[in-house]
Amino acid sequence: MNDILLQEKILCLDLKKQLQQIKEEVFSAFESVYDNAAFSGGPFVEDFEKSFASFCQTNYAVGVNNGTSALHLAMLALGIGQGDEVIIPANTFIATAWGVTYSGATPVFVDCTNDTWQIDINCIKEKITSKTKAIIGVHLYGQPCDIDALKAICEQHKLYFVEDAAQSQGAQYKGTPVGGFGEIACFSFYPGKNLGACGEAGGITTNSEVFYKRFLNLRNHGSIVRYYHDELGFNMRMGGLEAASLNVKLKYLSAWNDRRREIAGRYQNNINNTKIKMQSQPDWAHSIYHLFVITTDNRDELVDYLNERKIAAGLHYPVPCHLQKAYGSLKYKIGDCPNSEYLSNHCLSIPMYAELTDDEVNYIIDVINAY
The missing domain is CATH 3.40.640.10 (Type I PLP-dependent aspartate aminotransferase-like (Major domain))
Structure with a gap:
């Protein structure tokens, strides 16, 4: 390392x-x-x-x-x-x-x-x-x-x-x-x-x-x-x-997006921990990977594990829209959108930006695989 x-x-x-x-x-x-x-x-x-x-x-x-x-x-x-x-x-x-x-x-x-x-x-x-x-x-x-x-x-x-x-x-x-x-x-x-x-x-x-x-x-x-x-x-x-x-920035956007796709490809091809699930990518979708979101059964444990190894993670999004307090008047309840609710409790975003170095990407992969 x-x-x-x-x-x-x-x-x-x-x-x-x-x-x-x-x-x-x-x-x-x-x-x-x-x-x-x-x-x-x-x-x-x-x-x-x-x-x-x-x-x-x-x-x-x-x-x-x-x-x-x-x-x-x-x-x-x-x-x-x-x-x-x-x-x-x-x-x-x-x-x-x-x-x-x-x-x-x-x-x-x-x-x-x-x-x-x-x-x-x-x-x-x-x-x-x-x-x-x-x-x-x-x-x-x-x-x-x-x-x-x-x-x-x-x-x-x-x-x-x-x-x-x-x-x-x-x-x-x-x-x-x-x-x-x-x-x-x-x-x-x-x-x-x-x-x-x-x-x-x-x-x-x-x-x-x-x-x-x-x-x-x-x-x-x-x-x-x-x-x-x-x-x-x-x-x-x-x-x-x-x-x-x-x-x-628009002049650089395509190159930045290409680098994000390269990083995402390395995550997808090299993270092989069975505790981690990634977003499915249909053939017709050419993503720009604004975020790289994964799920795991015990999110808090993984977040703590990453933080201890100096890798920050984000949450996108910890409360689904239908359960937000602002929309309480619409009377949605837990269980109405089970997949969205599962994601809100189990998803986290790992580092994703064009300026990540190859060494940093390799380090993130190694740390997640060792989890």
Whole structure:
């Protein structure tokens, strides 16, 4: 074992290592924003929107202040509101549900499978009612959900399909980047994402000019012409500094994602401890491994074991959405989504970021195999 590894803890995510590599380039971009005083919206945001739309192979991209706002605006653009229902997985970050609730609609939680940990297609149809308006498919941990199966259900029942792509910038489904499969896709550019801003930011992609123009209006106080407000809008613009940092990082994203895939492949091929289970990877899913999640029967014991050996682990997510206190009024109970509940009690995330060294990856594998 390398002495450095024994002295320094390997973090679950070490964002500083990425930022140090591109610091001068990012600071130069910040200086340009400063010199142009383009801090809210403006040319740097527009440049990023064009680049990100091209990256996702969509007609349009719209920058907003965070991924939660992207989900909220998606619901509003689709006309979803009071009295409507939207089907979402119980095993996701809570923001997927917030977007539905903020619009006045009700999230309907569906269990995940016990292998891919994505929304269980076989459980969806029983949740569809006359109030159902949309299904949100989450590309969880950077792995695309089963888009064709979800779209088939949406087409059969005349529902909208929305992609929650918050964790999946650059992931591909059957060789095509996520972001253009549904009516709308929503991205987060939270700093810790594979493509993360220096600050808070989010984005929306769509191939619809109608939705695109609506988003421009909604994010800017319901206004296209200054001081003329066509509808109830919001202050959800992306900042110029955030956009400038994203413009720099987007150039490196594919290489960073490739390195994550390389690390993930080494985990998958070399961790051979029978106490550890990993997320199943269907052939059609080209993940970017925003997170590398495993499960084990005694999570606390494994977390302590890793910490003692200077390896940090994360929890994504310790409480499934349907059992969150915020949604207590919906009367879900333990046992309603058993696979999601099992994950919440047994999953943990091991270190995953492009800057992990080969020695660190080998050390993590050796330590887990010895558990």
